[in-house]
Amino acid sequence: MPTYSYACKTCGHAFDIVQSFSDATLTVCPECGGDxxxxxxxxxxxxxxxxxxxxxxxGSSGVGAGAGSSTPA
Known part of the structure; x- marks a missing residue:
């Protein structure tokens, strides 16, 4: 399961949490109740x-057949 990082817009509290892909995104700060x-x-x-x-x-036909290749005249 992936680890997600969150930060509070109000108090600046930052934390990491392990959540499943199907879990809802957290919206409320556990410290102050802010967003x-x-x-x-x-x-x-x-x-x-x-x-x-x-x-x-x-493809192998294009190797060496570009600019810079010369043919004897």
Whole structure:
């Protein structure tokens, strides 16, 4: 289950809570009863592998046939 961060608009109280995707969003601050807003932060994404190149999605016929290739005259 994901962890969500909330902050109160009134008192500034901030906290994290583990909620299911189907749970309703919290709207009331547990400290003062004010309005809550959900905090969004960076998402941890990891790309594993040798890397991504601009030629990865192209067919083999297009490799080496671009600008800069020369043919003997």
């Amino acid at each position: 809550l807003r959900k905090q969004y932060g960076a998402v941890g994404v990891t790309f594993n592998g040798s890397g991504f190149y601009r030629t990865d999605s192209r």
